[in-house]
Amino acid sequence: MSVSVTLQVSERILDQKEQIAMQITKAQNKKYSIELKDKTEQLFPLRVELVSIYAKALALEEVEAEKSIEAWGLETGRLCARLETTLDSMLGEVPHYRTYIGEVLKEVAMEQELSLQEFYDLISKLDHTMNLVVYYFSVPFVEYQTNLLEQSRNEILELSAPVVPIMEGVAVLPLIGTIDTYRAKMIMEESLKQSVHLRLNYFVLDLSGVPIVDTFVIQQIFQIIEALRLVGVEARVSGIKPEIALSVVKLDINFNKVKTYSTLKQALADLVIHC
Template sequence: MTVRLQSASEKILERKEEIAHFITVEQNKKFPDQLESLSNELLPMRIELVKVYAKALALEDVESEQKIKEWGIETGEECARIGTTLDAMLSEVPHYRNFIGEVLKEYAIEQGMGIEELYEMISKLDYIMNLVVYYFSVPYVDYQTNLLEQSRKEILELSAPVVPIMDGVAVLPLIGTIDTYRAKLIMEESLHQSVNLNLNYFVIDLSGVPIVDTFVIQQLFQIIEALKLVGVEARISGIKPEIALSVVKLETNFGQANTYSTLKRALADLVNMS
């Protein structure tokens, strides 16, 4: 069987360009907006994948899995990088199965092989295809996940902008909801910028925060205490009546920080001090 698998592998390799071209045409019909413009980049990858299928067919399982893994790490990430979708890429699998299956069937007829031998070859092809799907998908998803996390981090960093107003004074205008991750980021950014800008006063404006609950107040208290440790006095503006009521109910020293109903009043107070 090993000799026949090697010969079948060679038959597939002889038609690698034909198979890759056929898949490119079919995929461009199915995903014209997404894949047609990427044809020049994807065609060589498809030719390489046909080669991977063909060579893996003639190798022992352990060796073929290692080769597929190496291919998947490189190609999965590259396909994600150039902007394909996982749905489009995985939709190619049946094309490879059908086309390569036909090559194996033609070879089996040519060699006078029995049903059992053909079944063994098709079963190995299915095994290889399962490995291809797995080792392609993992790095693809990892790349997309890392990209999304990086984008989320960049968006959150923009959501905590420290704005220098005058020497020794900066404002952090907060907009939107504050969750655990964002609270941690605000803490880090407040401390970093306070030291970096050599601040004396740091105004945290809550005017754009729709909900200031117990969690948010506790986080603000921690930020105030942390800033105090680096020699910066925190002041809170945008205090609405409902925020004031929530603060009073908590047993914290949050009330020791200077608070203002508006940012304008907080800045006016600082100007008068200078």
């Protein structure tokens, strides 16, 4: 296929980039009215830019085209993620680009009387370019959303381990909800950090709000107690229910040096007396 044909195709697409972008916008707003319609102002110029990317890529060497698509994808993938679009709706645009840009390719092919092989080569290059666009757009999009999800998870976990100072040298950590491996790690880190920051002597772990206290939870609590002991803080445990006591006995974990209470009220009353 001659260079003049690819240049002509590229120029024709560039001449129609805004019309193509508008057609795609209308199609997408109809299909994803809830997700995308209110983002038309932000997405339309991005679609114009992408049409230009396709047009220029058809006239570039493969390596050079891929570099430009990679740079575009890194920026645009993150931007679309920040706009709170969905990957499903964004990838849903791909067939529209193929349809409308394909129409331009067909027009030029008919005008230039391209052979079947030449037209096939042109379509194949468009398909290859689209595959690159999908890849280089999706990677940063997913990375941004994954990082955001991880950040949100950490913020939620930090809120789920609230260390509450009660009096000088004394704080309580009221645990509520299920404790898994990730949360246990967060509780450990937060307990140690706040114990040092608040210069604690006593730290009360209250299990009253934990619905299931199995062997895993007990082992994690014991590790937290041991870690606190190493930084000079005496840990006490409240909210000990009969089933918890039975689990501790079955595990043969040595809680002899740890003061335990059935309620938080009892633990605080004892600390008031001895502090």
